[in-house]
Structures are given as structure tokens and as C-alpha cells.
Amino acid sequence: MTESKAIPSPLKTVLEDFAFVERPERAELLIEAADRFEEVPERIATRPFSEEHHVQKCESDAYVWWEDLPDGNLKFYFAVENPQGLSAKSWAVIMDETLSDQPLEQVASVSCDVVFDIYGKDVSMGKGQGLMGITDMVTTAARRKLAARKLAEMKAKAE
Numbered sequence: 001m002t003e004s005k006a007i008p009s010p011l012k013t014v015l016e017d018f019a020f021v022e023r024p025e026r027a028e029l030l031i032e033a034a035d036r037f038e039e040v041p042e043r044i045a046t047r048p049f050s051e052e053h054h055v056q057k058c059e060s061d062a063y064v065w066w067e068d069l070p071d072g073n074l075k076f077y078f079a080v081e082n083p084q085g086l087s088a089k090s091w092a093v094i095m096d097e098t099l100s101d102q103p104l105e106q107v108a109s110v111s112c113d114v115v116f117d118i119y120g121k122d123v124s125m126g127k128g129q130g131l132m133g134i135t136d137m138v139t140t141a142a143r144r145k146l147a148a149r150k151l152a153e154m155k156a157k158a159e
Contacts (some may be wrong), residue, residue: 006109008102014094018118026120030090037089040065040077047149049079055137058130060085062092064137066145074107074145075100076138087119091131094118095138104149107142 007015018026044065045053055062061081065073076099078092099107112132116123119131 007114008099008106008110010019010102011094011098011110011114014098015114015117023120024103030119031086033090033093034086035076037080038094040052040079043078046075053073053137055133056128057133059125059126060088060130062088062130062134062136064092064141066068067140068145071101073101073104073140076141078134087123088130088134091115091118091134095134099138099142102131104142104146107137110138110139111118112136 018029021029043077044067045094046065049063053063053065055064055141059082062085063079063081065077067077069075079090080088080092082088099110112135115128115135119128125130135152
């Protein structure tokens with residue numbers, strides 16, 4: 001299992017839940033997650049979606065957005081253009097349910113390897129790359145938000 005020293009507790013719980021799940025039950029749990037998928041709200045993004053939010057190498061044509069929350073954390077939103085993209089939809093749900101409104105330092109430290117902890121080592125290369133791409137966009141958004149916060153703190157100290 002991926003190292004859990006600094007990952008958000010909701011993600012740690014999901015990783016623990018999947019740690020000993022056999023393939024048929026894993027597939028069932030992921031389908032249940034995909035069934036909870038909700039499209040990005042129109043107030044966040046409308047079609048045609050901006051390329052800057054497009055997940056490269058994702059076979060399901062996924063997109064990721066984030067919104068600042070009052071507590072300084074981020075809320076993540078997703079679109080999956082392939083109606084058959086169950087893996088991307090389930091991963092979007094897992095990312096939202098476990099990383100939205102979590103400490104940015106923890107979100108930023110999540111490894112793309114969590115994909116294999118959830119989907120198993122036999123996930124196809126194409127699917128794995130797309131799911132890792134979604135993870136990378138989420139963690140990159142958290143790192144950028146942290147960097148902007150630190151820059152603002154340095155400017156405030158300099159004044």
C-alpha cells in the first residue's frame with residue numbers, strides 16, 4: 001500500500017478498505033463509486049471545456065477543476081466525456097470524496113501510485129496513465145495553491 005504518512009484521512013480510509021478486497025468485490029465497489037459521479041456544475045465550467053483543465057493521456061477524456069473554499073482548501077470538480085468511462089468516473093468520485101476540503105499539504109503529497117492501490121496492479125497502461133493524470137492535476141492544483149499562499153505570506157512580511 002502507498003505510504004500513508006501525510007495523506008488525508010478520508011483517502012487513508014479508502015486505501016484501507018481496498019487493501020484486502022478481491023478483484024470481483026473491487027470492481028463492484030468501483031462501479032458503485034462511478035454511480036455517484038456528478039458532472040461539474042455549470043457555475044464552474046461549461047462545454048466546450050478549456051484545454052487547460054483537460055487530463056492528458058486519459059482515454060475517457062476527463063477534465064479537472066478546483067475552487068477555493070473559505071478555509072483555504074480546495075473543492076475539486078470533474079467531467080468525464082466518455083459515457084463508458086467508469087474507471088475515470090469512479091476515480092473522480094474517490095478524488096472528490098477524499099481530497100476535497102482536505103489540508104493542501106496532504107493533498108499535494110498524494111502519490112499517483114494510489115491508483116494501483118485502488119484499482120490493482122493489473123490496471124491497463126492506458127487506464128492507469130489516465131487515472132494518474134487525474135491525480136496529478138489534483139495534486140498540482142494543491143501545490144500551486146500552497147505556493148501562492150507562501151508567496152502572499154512572504155509579500156505580507158516584506159511590507
